[in-house]
Amino acid sequence: MDIGLLKVFRAVAEEGSISKAAQSLNYVQSNVTARIQQLEQELRTPLFYRHSRGITLTSAGQTLMEYTVRIFNLLEEAQQAVLDSPVPKGTITVGSDTTAAVRLPAILSAYRGCYPDVEVQLQIGRAADLIDSVLQHVVQGALMDGPVEHPEIVQELVIHEQLGLVIPDTIGYRGLSSINDKTLLILNAECIYRARLEEWLREEGFRLGKVMEFGTMEGLLGCVRAGIGFAVLPVSYFRRMNITEGISCYPFPERYAEVPTVFIRRRDLYMTSAFREFMEELKVHLPEAVCRTDILAAESSGTATN
Known part of the structure; x- marks a missing residue:
């Protein structure tokens, strides 16, 4: 043919x-x-x-x-x-979801300082779109909420994020009673943040009320500040965004707080020297990261051990 x-x-x-x-x-x-x-x-x-x-x-x-x-x-x-050559050059394309993207500027800056001959292209998107982009070779890898279970995908990095309730200061924080009958504002209706919130609500005898989906983080946070509802975000994201006016973030209880952020790639991806060095830069800037997919598998099946 x-x-x-x-x-x-x-x-x-x-x-x-x-x-x-x-x-x-x-x-x-x-x-x-x-x-x-x-x-x-x-x-x-x-x-x-x-x-x-x-x-x-x-x-x-x-x-x-x-x-x-x-x-x-x-x-x-x-x-x-x-x-490919031992000296990284050319172009690499990586993806990220909105909340994980706050970790990337320092990584990209350090990487470009070490390898100026490499052009790094960044694609921001939702989880399903990022997975599809990895599978279709549109991006070589993506940093996103996990775990991601797919036979053609390898999860390379794990970052344990801590979730928090983001509520307007006008409400005042009183635990789950603060958000009773309030609207949850989210970027993705199927996100793991919502699932963890619902687990907490069920445990305490509450139910999730209305849900409103947004296309941008700016719009979502603006509506939280206006008192339209509340959000669930990683505490690290809230702190890195340096949001100081009108809204506050309160950590989830420990048993519901932790969610993994993973760096994914195709299992059969040819890793150029430029991409390998990018992954090394990720490890340098994410010291809590580990490179063991078995940890993810254990956590997702509920069999993780200390």
């Missing part, structure tokens, strides 16, 4: 149109059509449904697309491996 045919196939699948794919590839449209037909004849199966709105992948086309993505990722990794 010719790699050039797969390149055309990928473009058509991503664009959803023969004409748009031709433009992106700088080919004439008839050339693209002929190559798709050649590939379908070679595989003896239709790869696209043709309809008035464009084209979409058949089930066979979806299968081929999965392999095509993997093939091109492997080709890129092969090139990286051949061109």
Whole structure:
């Protein structure tokens, strides 16, 4: 199977149109059509449904697309491996969720000071998007709330964060009674922070009330300050943001407070010298980090021992 045919196939699948794919590839449209037909004849199966709105992948086309993505990722990794050198250079792309991102500026600054020939690109997103980005080779690794259980992912670093209730000063802190009937403000409806809060609430005989989801941390904290509701955030995040006006953070009880932040990567990722050194910089700046995935597995199954 010719790699050039797969390149055309990928473009058509991503664009959803023969004409748009031709433009992106700088080919004439008839050339693209002929190559798709050649590939379908070679595989003896239709790869696209043709309809008035464009084209979409058949089930066979979806299968081929999965392999095509993997093939091109492997080709890129092969090139990286051949061109890699002991002196870090090139580009690395890492991801982070919003709260973990407050730990990155010092790490990035130190790393760039040591390796000025490496360009570091950063992607901030939600947990599900970051996991997908790692699996699709969009980012090489991501710092995020964990644990993350996926057969193709390795969890490299663990940081034990302590959760806290973030409430407006106008309410005053009286434990869980402070947030009774108040609205929980969150960035992600499925986050582990909410799960830990609900565990605490159940233990004390309370129930979670309304939940309001936000797109940005700035908007969330602004609404907490305005008295619209409360939030659950890592205490370290609150302190690093140096928030001093209108809201305060009160730690969870110890049995509910601890959540892991993990650095994830694909199990089969080729680690360039630039990426390896970035991970070493993480360890330097996160002295509480450990590199044992068995600890995570034990914690998630409830079998961790002292």
